[in-house]
Amino acid sequence: MIAVAAGTNRIDPYLIPALDGVAYGLLVFVAASGLVFCFGVANILNLAHGTLYAIGGYTAAALLDGGWASLALALAVGVLAAAAAGVLLAGLLTPVATGNHLTQALLTFGVALAGGSLLVAGFGPDDPQVQVPAALDGSVVVAGHRYAAYRLVFIVVAAVIAAGLYLAVRRTRAGMLVRAAVDDAEMVACMGVSPARIRAGVLAAAGALAGAAGVLGAPIIGPGADTADTVLLLSLVVVVLGGLGSMAGTLLAALAIGEIQTLGVALLPSAAPFLLFAAMAAVLAVRARGFATNRRVT
Amino acid sequence: MRDEVIRRVRGAVAALVLAGLVVAPWAVDDYTAAILARTLALGLVGVSVALLTGVAGMPTLGQTAPYAAGAYACAVLGSQISDVGVVQLAVAAGAGAVLAALTVPLVVPARGVIVLMITLAIGELVVTVLGRWRSVTGGTDGLAGISPVRPFWGLPVLANDQARYLYTLVVVATLVGAVLLLLRTRFGLLLRAGRDDETRLRASGHRVPLHLSGAHIAAGAIAGAAGSLLVVAQQYISPADFGFDTSALLLLGVVIGGTASVGGALVGAALVIAVRDWLFGVLPGHAPLVLGALFVATVYLLPTGVNRVRGARVRLRPPTAPPSRPDAPAARDHAPVPELHA
Numbered sequence: 001m002i003a004v005a006a007g008t009n010r011i012d013p014y015l016i017p018a019l020d021g022v023a024y025g026l027l028v029f030v031a032a033s034g035l036v037f038c039f040g041v042a043n044i045l046n047l048a049h050g051t052l053y054a055i056g057g058y059t060a061a062a063l064l065d066g067g068w069a070s071l072a073l074a075l076a077v078g079v080l081a082a083a084a085a086g087v088l089l090a091g092l093l094t095p096v097a098t099g100n101h102l103t104q105a106l107l108t109f110g111v112a113l114a115g116g117s118l119l120v121a122g123f124g125p126d127d128p129q130v131q132v133p134a135a136l137d138g139s140v141v142v143a144g145h146r147y148a149a150y151r152l153v154f155i156v157v158a159a160v161i162a163a164g165l166y167l168a169v170r171r172t173r174a175g176m177l178v179r180a181a182v183d184d185a186e187m188v189a190c191m192g193v194s195p196a197r198i199r200a201g202v203l204a205a206a207g208a209l210a211g212a213a214g215v216l217g218a219p220i221i222g223p224g225a226d227t228a229d230t231v232l233l234l235s236l237v238v239v240v241l242g243g244l245g246s247m248a249g250t251l252l253a254a255l256a257i258g259e260i261q262t263l264g265v266a267l268l269p270s271a272a273p274f275l276l277f278a279a280m281a282a283v284l285a286v287r288a289r290g291f292a293t294n295r296r297v298t
Numbered sequence: 299m300r301d302e303v304i305r306r307v308r309g310a311v312a313a314l315v316l317a318g319l320v321v322a323p324w325a326v327d328d329y330t331a332a333i334l335a336r337t338l339a340l341g342l343v344g345v346s347v348a349l350l351t352g353v354a355g356m357p358t359l360g361q362t363a364p365y366a367a368g369a370y371a372c373a374v375l376g377s378q379i380s381d382v383g384v385v386q387l388a389v390a391a392g393a394g395a396v397l398a399a400l401t402v403p404l405v406v407p408a409r410g411v412i413v414l415m416i417t418l419a420i421g422e423l424v425v426t427v428l429g430r431w432r433s434v435t436g437g438t439d440g441l442a443g444i445s446p447v448r449p450f451w452g453l454p455v456l457a458n459d460q461a462r463y464l465y466t467l468v469v470v471a472t473l474v475g476a477v478l479l480l481l482r483t484r485f486g487l488l489l490r491a492g493r494d495d496e497t498r499l500r501a502s503g504h505r506v507p508l509h510l511s512g513a514h515i516a517a518g519a520i521a522g523a524a525g526s527l528l529v530v531a532q533q534y535i536s537p538a539d540f541g542f543d544t545s546a547l548l549l550l551g552v553v554i555g556g557t558a559s560v561g562g563a564l565v566g567a568a569l570v571i572a573v574r575d576w577l578f579g580v581l582p583g584h585a586p587l588v589l590g591a592l593f594v595a596t597v598y599l600l601p602t603g604v605n606r607v608r609g610a611r612v613r614l615r616p617p618t619a620p621p622s623r624p625d626a627p628a629a630r631d632h633a634p635v636p637e638l639h640a
Contacts (some may be wrong), residue, residue, distance in 0.1 A: 040478070045414045095598060101411040102357045102553065110545040110593025115585035224598060228512050233422040243456050244412060277423055280404070 014040035016145050017266040018259065023151045026158035027220055029251050030213040032235035032242075033165055034206030041181045041202045045105040047087060048112035049235060050228030051119070052082045052207045056214020057223030058119055061128035064218075071133050075215050085115070086203035093203075094196060098224065104169055116228050120286025150169025150219055156215060162251060165209075169247060178202065237276060241283050253283075313559060317529060319467055323460040326531055331459040335466040335531035337571045342470050342524035344399030344548045344567025345477055345560050346517040351549065352558030354483060354513040355493030356405070359545045361400070361521045363424040364394030366540035368522025372529045373441050374434060381455070383447040387526045394522015397424075398515045406510045427535040435632075442537025444529055456530065466527050473523060477560055480516070489513055490558075547574060550593060554600060 031053050037045040059078035064070050089111055095105045132150045139146040171177040181188045181198050189195050210231075214223070221227060238257055241249035256279060264275045271278075319338075323331045343365050350358045371393030376386035401420050408416055429438045448455045449465050455463045480486055492499050492506045500506050529535055547570050555566025573592070576586040 011475055012491075036426075039411065039415070043411055045411050051379070091593065101414065102351070102549070105357075105359070105411070105414055106546065106550050106553065107594055107597045109543075109591045110597065111551075113543070113586045113593060114590025115407055117584060117590065121584070121587070229422075232542075233419070233426070236419040236422070244415075274427060277427065280423070282572070 001271055003028040011145070014263055014266060015143055016147060018153065019142065019155075019260040021259035021262040022255065022285065023155050023158070023220060024261055025255035026155060026162065027217040028234045028238055028257055029035060029254035030161055030230075031210055031217070031231050032238040032250055032254055033162075034209035034213075034248065035235045036242075037178065037202050037206045037209075037249065039244070041178050041185075042199045043185075044093065044108065044199075044203075045101060046089070046203070047105055047109040047208065047232065048085075048115060049206065049210060050230070051112045051115040051230030052085055052210035053214040053221075054116065054119055054223055054228045055082045055085055055215075056211035057130075057221070057227055058091060058123045058128070058214075059219045060215040061130045061223050062123065064131045064133075066134045066137070068135070075212065078080050078215035079208045079211040082207040082214065083204045084207070086205075086207025086210075087200055089207075090196075090200040090203040093133035093206055094264075097196070097199070112228065114233075116225075123192070123223070125225065127222060130218040130222055132219050153185050154216060154220070157159075159214065161209075164245060172199070187287060201203055237280065241280060308561075315565065316471075319506075323463045328459040329515050331463045332531060333575060335459070335463040336528060337568050337575070338463075338466045339524045339527035339531055340544070340548065340571045341551075341564040341568040342473060342527065342550050343521050344563045345474055346520040346524070347514060347521070347548050347567075348552045348555065348557065348560055349477060349481075349564030351552055352556070352563070353486065353493065354489045354510055356510065356514070357410070357549070358405075358417040359414050359549060360401075360405075360419075360421035360544045361517065361548065362540040362542075363417075363421045364518035364521040364524045366424050366428060366537075367397040368394040368525025369528050369539070370428065370435055370441075370525070371522070371533050372526040373444050373535055376526065376529075377445050377447075379448050381445060382447040382451055383456075383469075383526075383530065386447060386529075387469065387523050390526030390529075390588045391519040394425070394525065395515050395519040396542075397509075397522075398518020402511045402514055406507050418542065418545065421540070422542055425537050425540050427543070428540070429523065435537075436536055440534060442534045442540075444533050444535075447530055448534070449504045462530055463567045466531055469523070469527055473520060474564060477520065481582075485509070485512065497536060503532040514598060546593075547571060550596060554596065 031049075034052070035046060035049045038044050038049065056078035059081060060074045063074035063077060085109045089108065091103055092111060093107060096107060116157060136150040136153055138149055140149045140152060141147070142152070169178060177188065177198065179191060181193075181195075181202075185195060185198075190196070213231075221230060238250055238253045241256070242253035255275070260279055264271075268275070319334075322334055324406075343361055347358055350356045350361070368390035372386045372390040373395075374388040379389065394442035396543045404416050404420065405413060428435045431437075433442065438443030446455045446457065447465075449468075451615045453592070456465055480482060481489075488504060488509050492504070492509055528629055529538065532539075548567050553566070554570065555562025555564070557563075574585075574589060579589055581588060601616070
């Protein structure tokens, strides 16, 4: 039993949506961070990113049987499969690497179409059920409300992934290469690091992140025919709102989107359809023109 | 010489296509005529994509947003105001232009792949709003039973698919003609110049963001008008008509058509949409797979059709520009000589 300090009566009904918003936001962050890498380092708009997430989601639905071992297996298989799909995508992109981002974006869209079709062919057209580990299947009491235990654990795990990602980008050699490639890709190439390898590595990392998000987030945004589109849209909005490349900004934007999608809908049900738009407009008003110039993975 | 041949071939193809389009409703059945009318409307959206992507150098994946705004404005507002097609077109174009104007501050400061991202986000957000704003848009069920229109005051109501197709064709031809005229003006010249060398144009005192905003709003109005045509052609609209796959298909069509060519965009977009409709007819289960593979194959086959995007052009210049410069004065020097001898 986990008890969080009880709020006053006025915020009490909104505690559960707010908590849901954190879980949702962290899930979107893990998914979107892969897109930030693709975009920031390889300068590729990866329209197949949602499909990479869906690979993880379908893996979770197929492998999870309520035990811990199946969760570990699903996580390993999902991450590897999505990373492999990322490497495949990098391979497909190699012949058009010198072309422009228009061709590259169209190529990734073709891969997304074909990949989505293959997933539906392989796993069936219905949205599959996802079984979380039995130990996490129940609910716990948070400030007098019942809340799904899985989501609470997910919040912790996703926060650990986010922290690990931050440390990997700031402190490891691979992270340094990634940041260097964002700043000056030609100089990195001059120093003897093959741009093709960086692209493959970045797409593999993006695939791994999306696959991990897909497996762990399957009980929250489940696999289905619309999953790829939903995740791609949420990731795009988060990346744009977060200032196109800043990891801290992406995290803040993801949490804001999560709260908008849950708490915002609970508070203002009539305005729900426009809240995402309003968020984009609000960020625009604050940041004015800072968007296009500010591109750094920090 | 080669340019001359290409120009003639292009003219002949355009004439043939136009003649085919005019006689089409008598040669095909009602269902095909309705599909053709919808394809024409999408082709007009393709023209607006080409205006932004090829001419202004702002690659866009979000022209479905003004297209959807126009279609819903026409279905919800326009049909209440009047059943005259021209009025509904104006309402739809206005809605598209307003949406484009509202998104100008998001889109215009960005360049290159960032434009693709932002426009895609806008397009997807519009579809999300359409799906959730049930009281007005009917949600994901869409709007059906839209009353038929009469093209102009005093004319009869468009009662069958042939008439609706011909109305669509006339409107598309008029608007494409207007775009072609617009591109011949100073405004079109400035747009192209901004695409090719923005820094130089800015340095010479031109307000490039203003031109781009104008192009964005004009493209929005065109896409909005196309939305009105979709309502006429289909008499039913739902958010599925404006999905992100439609944007990507249109962009591919525009790329096939040569990016900066308005006629090419119309033909390319219509071709891609026709292939999609045909594939979904013959391969109900695996159409997306084949379509995806075709996408990849097309991108490999047509890598050079897409170099005219802002930024990418600069890289292409150095190999071609220096040899042509010494040649140019030489040719001019030689030119008068035969005249002197003669």
